[in-house]
Amino acid sequence: MSDDNEQNLLNYKLQLQQVKAALELDKDNAELLAxxxxxxxxxGLTLQLLGRDPSEAVEVGEAFGWKVGDHCSALWARDRLYYPAVITEVRRDGTCFVSFAHxxxxxxxxxxxxSLLKPLADGAKSGADAHGSESGAASLTAQGSNAQAAKKRRREERTKALEAKMRKVAKRAEREKEMEAVVEREKKSWQSFSKKIQKQGRIGKSIFATPGPDNPKGRVGVGTCGIAGKGMTPFAAPQYRPPGASGGGAGGSGAGYHHHQYPPSTTN
Known part of the structure; x- marks a missing residue:
């Protein structure tokens, strides 16, 4: 039961470490604070169950203040024994990377x-004796140097990648700015042209538009001879005038219909 509480305590500490890391990005997040x-x-309750002081530091690894390059005794996952090692990386989630001397x-x-790291002075469950303490110490020193060099390389690679990303972002922003400038110039040019046309009194209306009271000749089509929209030509039916009627005959000048005069018929 005690081992389960220890494991639970470790999980709670790791979770707390992650929550604190998230709070650094969003300090006012109510859910994270709760x-x-x-x-x-x-x-605190778990520490009381284990018979330990509740005021014990809950920061992962804070008891020894582990940092990159420190020599320690780390638990090897293959046989669950402790071996001399050097810390190559410490992460915010409560984990670290170590290089073992053996x-x-x-x-x-x-x-x-x-939280599972131990000082080399402890020697608890240490398997270093089986591999020779002197050779282990020499190998540990060499690995410490290699770890520092590897960390430096990773830092330089991250810096180069960040610089490349920043250049890419800056170039994209510059292209967007140029495009916005082109669009703005075209917009101003069109506005200037539109104002100039309005000043000259040219109103861009279609000649095919439906005629209105101010433009009776607005609609133009094929075969209308420019008089579309008007009514049909009035037509008056001719009136019949008998021969000899007033205004008729060859000498008549009436406005009516002119009839043909036939000679009188003769009977034998």
């Missing part, structure tokens, strides 16, 4: 919990 308070209370210098660093 979660931090809850984790503080749970950690492994080849070109081997990859292994990840472990910061």
């Amino acid at each position: 979660l931090k308070t809850e984790l503080d209370e749970i950690i 492994l080849p210098s070109d081997s990859h660093a292994e990840q472990c919990q910061v």
Whole structure:
């Protein structure tokens, strides 16, 4: 049961570390603040169950103040024993990477919990004696130097990547600014042209528009001879005038219809 409480305590501490890291980015987040308070209370209760002082520091790894380059005794995952190691990286989530002295210098660093690190003076569950303390110390020193060089390389790579990203962002912003300037110039040019046309009295209306009271000849079409929109030509039916009627005959000048005069018929 005690081992379970120890593991739970470690998990609570890791969660608290993550919550604090998130609060650094959003200090006024109500949910994160409430979660931090809850984790503080749970950690305090767990420490009481373990018979430890509740005022014990809850920061992961804070008891020894571990940092990159420190020599320590770390738990190896393969056999669950402690071996001399050097810290190559410490993360905000409560984990770290260490290089073990009994492994080849070109081997990859292994990840472990910061809270499980021990000072070399402890020697508890240490497997270093089986591999020779002197050779282990020499290898540890070499790995410490390699770890520092590797960390420097990673830092330089991150810096170069960040600079490249910043240049890319700046170039994109410059292109967007140029495009905005072109659009603004075209906009002003069109506005200037529109104002000039209005000053000259040219109103851009379509000649095919439906005629209105101010423009009876507004609609133009094929075969209308420019008189579209007007009514049909009035037509008057001709009136019949008998021969000899007033205004008729060849000498008549009436406005009516002119009839043809036939000679009188003769009967034999």
